[in-house]
Amino acid sequence: MTASDLLLRAARIGPFRGRGAAGPALVVAALAVVALGACGGGEEEPPPPAEPLSEEDAAIAAHISEKTMLLWDIYNEYDLEGLRALYEESYWEEEKAELESNMAPFRSRGIQFTAEETSPPMEIEPGKWQVKQKARFSGGSVNMKFIYEEFDGEWLLTYAETD
Numbered sequence: 001m002t003a004s005d006l007l008l009r010a011a012r013i014g015p016f017r018g019r020g021a022a023g024p025a026l027v028v029a030a031l032a033v034v035a036l037g038a039c040g041g042g043e044e045e046p047p048p049p050a051e052p053l054s055e056e057d058a059a060i061a062a063h064i065s066e067k068t069m070l071l072w073d074i075y076n077e078y079d080l081e082g083l084r085a086l087y088e089e090s091y092w093e094e095e096k097a098e099l100e101s102n103m104a105p106f107r108s109r110g111i112q113f114t115a116e117e118t119s120p121p122m123e124i125e126p127g128k129w130q131v132k133q134k135a136r137f138s139g140g141s142v143n144m145k146f147i148y149e150e151f152d153g154e155w156l157l158t159y160a161e162t163d
Contacts, residue, residue, distance in 0.1 A: 061121040064129050064148050064155055071146075071157070072115040072135060078107040088149065088156040095160075106137070113137050121148075129155070132163055 053061060067086060074082040080100055084092055105111075119132035129148045134141055147159035 057123065060123075060129060060155070064121040064131055065117060067148070067155060068117075068121075068131050068133060068146055069115060072113050072133075075103065075106075076112045078103055086157050088151060088158045091156075091158050111137050111139070118143065128158075 071083065071086050080103065083099065087095065113135040115133045115135040117131065118134050121129050121131040124130045124147070127150055130145060132143065132145050134143050143163040145161055145163040146157060148155045149158045
């Protein structure tokens with residue numbers, strides 16, 4: 001019996017035509033079947049296989065991975081000016097005050113981050129690469145998304161947000 005058949009049967013029985021609580025129970029069962037079908041049975045489909053990167057793109061991805069791990073090393077030293085070298089200048093100017101404010105409680109407690117890549121660098125549009133990382137620290141973790149663009153041969157951070 002399909003979900004549609006169950007819904008039709010439940011509608012015919014209804015609370016006034018059926019016997020006892022069979023009508024409402026059938027409606028709930030039918031809705032559960034429909035919901036399961038709509039959600040694909042609760043199993044996630046694996047992402048489509050990624051095409052292998054060209055040699056040039058693989059080198060860019062490796063560079064961005066290293067640069068993002070360096071970002072965390074500098075952050076763990078609480079070196080605000082050291083971070084500046086990783087940021088595109090106008091983005092740095094936008095983010096500097098907030099970055100300093102966010103860094104203060106970690107500095108005062110001596111908290112360090114341990115980062116791991118959760119999504120390898122990938123080109124999201126021509127000349128723009130994204131990497132996702134999870135950074136753990138005592139008391140929690142943060143999921144981050146970083147976007148880099150190339151300026152005069154240098155890959156610089158142009159966007160970062162919690163993910």
